[in-house]
Amino acid sequence: MPEPRHTLRSGQRWISDTEPELGLGTVLSVEYNKITVLFIASGERRIYALGNAPLTRVRFASGDRVESVDGWSMRVDEVEERDGLLVYVGRDADGNSRTLDEIELNPFLQFNKPQDRLFSGQIDPGDVFRLRIETCEKLARLEQSPVLGLIGARTSPIPHQLYIAHEVASRHAPRVLLADEVGLGKTIEAGLIIHHRIITGRTEKVLILVPNMLLHQWLVEMLRRFNLRFSLIGDDAYEEAAEEGHPFADANLALSSLDFILKDPARHRYVLDVAWDMVVIDEAHHLEWSPQGPSPAYAFVEALARRTPGLLLLTATPEQLGKFGHFARLRLLDPDRFFDFEQFRQEEQEYTALADVINKLLDNPRLDAETFGQLQRFVQHDRADALMGDLDDPDHAAHARNALIQLLLDRHGTGRVLFRNTRSTVHGFPSRLLHGRPLPLPEHYRSRMASLEARLWPESSSDDPEWWRHDPRVHWLLDTVQRLKPSRSKLLVICHRRQTAIDLENALRTLGGVRVAVFHEDMSIITRDRAAAWFADEEEGAQVLVCSEIGSEGRNFQFAHHLVLFDLPLDPNLLEQRIGRLDRIGQRHSIDIHVPYFEDTAQAILFRWYHEGLDAFHRPAGAGAAVFARLGEELKTVLAAPDGGAEALIRHTRRLAEDIEAELHAGRDRLLELNSCRPDPANRLVEAVCAWDRDAALWPWLEAVCDAYGVIVEEHSTDCYILRPGEHLRVPKFPELPDDGVTVTLSRDVALAREDMLFLSWEHPMVQGAMDLILNGEHGSASLGFVSHPTLPAGQMLLETFHRIECPAPRRLQLFRFLPTTLIRTLLDHRGQDLGRIVAAEFDERPHAFEAEKVRAFVRSQKQNLEKLLALAETRAGARLPEIVAESSQRMLDEMGDEIKRLAALRNINPSVRPEELDKLKDDAVEMHAYLQTAHLRLDAVRLLVTV
Ligand SMILES: Nc1ncnc2c1ncn2[C@@H]1O[C@H](COP(=O)(O)OP(=O)(O)OP(=O)(O)O)[C@@H](O)[C@H]1O
Structure with missing residues (x-):
């Protein structure tokens, strides 16, 4: 305590040398030979004898950053002294001149400069110091990985998905139509793209718009698979939020439904007000457009698309509303390129x-x-x-x-904006087994077949609310359910009408005591989700779920493998949507498709039309939409008068489907197929993700972090652990760690099977948060070690420093690709001789008990010499900086130059490359070059070494 007694004043700020964790102390009183200090942060009061109080005066210097008790901070320009108290003069973050009396310093302030910590005796254990250095190295490796952003998702690494995500997410402003066949993973691809963009800092504000009934599924999928916490906008809290302010402005990640927004012009305005970086629209085939005019949904999305740089449209059936509709969606993505339908067709x-x-x-x-x-x-x-x-x-x-x-x-032309993978290229899907079941038409239906509706869905015309008692399809269904019960097989039953679904549920319960759930459009989202969850429950769940047509879009029911099509829809896309509920990634069985129909009726013809005409049950009928567009009216005529024309129509359908498929396969689809997943790069991405999975470094690192921060670790099973906050947690809150603990796994396979566990990867928010905690905090930045080395005699003092290169730049530029987190190590002996080249980073460390007070006294006694060594270390590290920056700049210019050339060449042959993409790349390169020139050093960690 070097300050003489007469300079001591109440209000001065001091720190305890022996208990630095108490934080910043305030002198309360100086009386006789005692000094009383209050440590507000820890709520402790200490009374020391004057003369040997283990205290150090806190005195910031010009260039330091200080924080006030009110939370604002400033950079110090000058330090004045008034009546024995310090006054800091400087500028705050907005550039305003400010003064701050030392009494107003934030009591929670930590000494974050490593040299301050060293001199104030805040010495960290050697393993924490090493953890800090190791964390920098790990982060640098991650930053340079070609699969950064694709590692952390709880998904299997599937080539076509990784290919699309990598290709699309790397673009300046991704605007694409994700049009993989039903169930191939468009939601997953969109999630991967968003995850990638957020991890790499290129995207912050994302809006996802989905049909009402898929809100919850998306919410859960984004959180559980990608750790992306979306805010659901459109629930009960909406009106309240709208009254209080702007319901969309605060959410960086917002999920809502298009129907909800379209209901009220005020909601349009709210959505259009926000500067989203990316908008995702699921089931985009609902956006209708014709040259006569767009639908309200289309017009709204068009306005949104115009002001948003990133746009992902998702649909499994891009041509559901015909070629016009398809063209219209491409037009949303790039109106300059797709402006003329005729030219597009040619x-x-x-x-x-x-x-x-x-x-x-x-x-x-x-x-x-x-x-x-x-x-x-x-x-x-x-x-x-x-x-x-x-x-x-x-x-x-x-x-x-x-x-x-x-x-x-x-x-x-469209290869760059349209991605479509099909089952014929993505292998490994199960086979589909068709079980058609002809049944006799009951008399009471025979007289009611006036309309097409009644022919296809006869129960709709029945005036008997209990029609199901006399419908042979219901009895057949009941038999099928009972037959499959012993094997615990679940059945998804889909029918066209809502009322049929409600009645069927009643019938199965009443007639057979079946555990049955129902799912239709009049149910609230919550009751629908509950029904789906009850059906999914393996132990106690429903054996049957009956859905109206609405159940056939977007939902995941691949845990079941029996599908009952209680009737057939009059649209091949809807049929494929229905089958796609079960025929999805993750389906482990072949799929049994059961179709009851009445013999010699319109139902039987429709069954044959799909089966014999389109072969639509066994595989997705690629030509289905196009054939239906041409022959739909003829089909309806034949169904209305089943006596004539069916055979000819089916023959015609088969020929047409074969021709269209052959044409598509030879032309556009073949190109799309090859373009939507180029096998070599896709396989390289899979291999790179798997290599991260195999990398065993994560757990030892995380275990060391837990140890350093007071998180308790328990083994759970292979690759699985339980983490809990310990009693002596070093931080108020460890990232993503709930108070009652959490079970984590490092194995992707386990994570895919056990959704109750967190899947930890280098990209998980807990791991990223822990890296931030270490690198942005001071823990481990000042240390002392006893070491031996064959070339160094015992009894020497060495100073080891690590300077970090800092180069603040907007995250969207991802400068870290070229200048990753970099440490420059310097090792000096007490005379300033550079030993860095002679002695590698690894020493033979000797555990050595030392008395903290003695070490502090030693450090204080060496302060002048150490300060000189620190200055010398900074000069030495500084001398290496220009070379590293020049290398980074060169790498950036080479890579960006290649990218610009590639895109410019591509633009010559493919007008889908927008000119602004090219300009943006050039601007980015110029900007990055300028930022790189501002790179500077900051001392990140310092270690005093004594050789033994
Ligand atoms: N890489 C993956 N790892 C694990 N599960 C996956 C993966 N890809 C897809 N799935 C699962 O397969 C199912 C289908 O995926 P997804 O919902 O993304 O397909 P989709 O193409 O959007 O389907 P639809 O056309 O019905 O909207 C989902 O249950 C999804 O969770």
Whole structure:
């Protein structure tokens, strides 16, 4: 305590050398030979004898950042002294001049400069110091990973999904249509894209709009799979929030339904008010548009799309509303590119020739002269002569073929905005087994077949509320349910009408005592979710879930593998949507599709039309929508008068479907297929994610963090642990750790099977939060160690410093790709000789008990020398900075240059590359270069070493 007695004043701020954790103390009184100090942060009061009080005066210097008790902070320019008290003069974050009396300093203030901590005797154990250094290294590795943003999702690494997520999320402003076939993972792809963008700092505000009935499913899926906590907007709290202010403005991640927003123009305005970075629209085929005018939903989304940089539209049936509808959705994504429907159609027709050449390149080692000529015409402006020449060179032909295929695929106009994977390319889906069940038409229905509606769904015309007592389909259903009961098989029953679903539930319960849940559009979201959850429950759950058509969009029922189509919809897309509830990723059985129908009726014809005409039960009918668009009216006529024309119609349907499918497969679809998942890069991404999964470094690191911060760890099972806040937790709140603890797993496989456990990866918020805690806090930044090294005699004092390169820049630039978290290590002996090259980072450390007070006294006695060494270390580290920055700049310029060239070349052949994308890349490169020049050093950690 070097200050003489007469300078001591109440109000001064001091820190305890022996108990630094008490925080900043305030002198309350100086009387006789005693000094009383209050430590507000810890609520402790200490009385010391003057003369040997273990206290150090807190005195900030110019350049330091200080924080007031009211929470604002400032950078110190000058320090004045008035009546023995310090007054700090400087500027706050907004640049305003401020003064702060030392009495107003925040009592929770920590000494975050490593050298201050060293001199004030706040010495951390060696393992905490090492943890800090190790954390920097781990973060740097993660920042440079090509799969950053794709590691942390609780999903299996599936090639086509990772490919799409990586391809789309890396763009400046992703605007794409995700149109994979039903159940292939569009929601997962959207989640991966959002997760990637948020982790890499490129996106902050996201709005997801989904049909009402899928709100909860999305909410849960985003949280459970991606740790993304969306706010549901549109529930009961909405009106309250609207009265108090702006219901959408506060939520960075908002989830709502389009129906809810469309109901009220005020809601439109609220949504359009917010500067979203990205908007996601699920089931986008509902956005109707025709040249005569858009639907209100389309018009609203169009306004939203115009002011939002990122737009993801999701639909499994992009052409459900015909080619116009498809074109209209592409127009939302890029109105400049898709402005003329006729031109769009013509372009599509040219794809066949392109696909033909690609197929030949894929299949044949040698091209015939005609194909070679065609290929030459396609690439005549692409400076591809060398590649064309290499086609005949056995050593280079394979590479040339691949490069030419990429070049041709890049020509494909919609390839960049439209992604569509199908079951024919994504393998591993179960087979579908069809069980058609003809039944005799009961007499009481026979007289009621006037309308088409009554022919297809006869119970709709019945005036008997208990029609189900006399309907043979119901009795067949009951038998089927009872037959499957011993195997504990669950059945999803889908029917066209809401009332039929309600009646069927009643029938199954009344007639057979079946445990049955129901699901239809008049139920609230909560009751629907409850029904779905009851059906999902393996032990106590319902054996049967009866859904109206509404149950067939978006829901996940792949835990069941018996599907009963109690009737058939009059639309191939709806049929595929129904089957897609079970035929989804995660389905482990073949799927049994049961279809009861009345013999010799419209139902039987519709069954045959789907089965024999489109083959729509066994696989997704690729041509279904197009055939229905052409033959739908004819089909309805035949169904209305079943006596004639059915055979001819089915034959015609089959021929047409085959032709359309062949044409699509040869042309557009083949290109889309190849473009939507390029196998080599996709497999590399899968391998990179798996390599992170195999990396065993996470748990030892996290265990050390838990140990350092007072989190208790218990083993649970292989790769699974229970974490709990300990009694001596070092921080008020450990990230993402609930008060009553949590079970975590590091295994992706376990995480996929056990949703009750957190899946920890380097991207999990708990792990990211822990890294922040370490790197933004002071823990581990000052340490002392006793070491031995063969080249160093005992009894020497060494100073080891780690300077971190700081380069503040907007997160969206992701500067860390080129300049990751970097530490520069310097090791000096007491004479200032640089030993860094001689002595590697790893020492042989010797556990050594030392008396804290003696060490503090030693450090104080060496303060002048240590300060000189610190200055020297900073100079040495500073000398290496320009080289590191130059390397980063060069890497950035090379990579960005390549990217700009690639995109510029692509733009020449594919107008889907928007000019602003290219401009943005160039601007980013210029901006990044400027930021890199501002990189500077900050001392991150210091360690005093004594050789033994
Ligand atoms: N990579 C994955 N890992 C684990 N489960 C997955 C993965 N991809 C998809 N699934 C599961 O498969 C099912 C289908 O995925 P998803 O809902 O994303 O498909 P979709 O294409 O959006 O379906 P729909 O066309 O019905 O809207 C979901 O239950 C999803 O959780």
